[in-house]
Amino acid sequence: MATIAHSKFQYDQNCFTDFWIGPNDIKEEGVWMMDGVPIKHPIIWKPSEPNGLQYENCGAIAPIGVSDLDCDTNLRCTVCSFKDFQRFSFVGTCESELRNVYFTAFQLDEEELMFMGYGAYHIKRLNDTWAWINVVTNKTIAFLLESVPDFPMGRRWWQLEQPVCEQKDGDRRLLLSPCPAGYFSCNDATCIPLPHRCDLKYDCRDNSDEYDCKRIFFPQVRQ
CATH class of the missing domain: 4.10.400.10 (Low-density Lipoprotein Receptor)
Structure with a gap:
């Protein structure tokens, strides 16, 4: 997300017509920058824009192009760009299908972190431990046996509650790894x-x- 837009305007579901996209000429009038770096590619401005001189220094996009607006204008919404998500591998049972191996970490709010699988599986906090869950059947496949206050990464002991991927129930040492x-x-x-x-x-x-x-x-x- 562009630094200037992210720092001044937080996401809101009630958006108006324009969206903050990050370009600004706050540092030097007429020199449009993104995250502190001058923009080299041409900006598709709306007709008669930019027209704000020193009073309108932030870029906002609308269906017909970009306009310069006062950075304190309450547009409420920003256009975001995301880096590649960190991919985790969960190995020890279901390596026969890669969609059951790969997970991506998501933080749903300030206190809840979960790992969403590419297939039917999620790993998330459940009560005081971590659980490996089949979200299609809504059944818990395994519980983490070790006491982990924050994250379930690494080689740890899990209790399989039911057979999965031709593995019988019981204790298994599984690995949740961020390593490429x-x-x-x-x-x-x-x-x-x-x-x-x-x-x-x-x-x-x-x-x-x-x-x-x-x-x-x-x-x-x-x-």
Whole structure:
């Protein structure tokens, strides 16, 4: 979201005709900028715009083009742009279908965070723990057994309440990881480059990159 628009005008469902889009010439009259960087591409202005001189320094868009308005005008709405969402992988049971593996974190309000799956699954707070839920059937698949005050990331023990993806119910150690391809996820969900896994050097803060490593020991060769 453009900095000037976001800082001055918050989202409201009752929008008027124009929308703040971020361009402004507050710093220097006639030099239109976006997030502090001069705009190089042409702006499609409404006829006879811009016309506000030093009194109208913020850009707003309407169906027929952009106009310059007083930055204190209460338009109520802004046009937003979003960066790519952080994708998480939930592995340990359903890797056969990628739509059941990938999740995206959403914060619905100041206190509620949930992970929305690409398929039928969500991970969200339920009472005092985290739950893995099938939102189609509205059934809880698993509960997080460990006490996690904020986030369920990392390798943790979950209690499967019902069979899922050919996995029987019972305790399972599952991984919710933000690490992209080419990285190893430590038990605490921090990411290290994959070549650092099993390299005889601790790179994870919890040393988990050196767990379960198969090593071959050669006898010393005497010359």
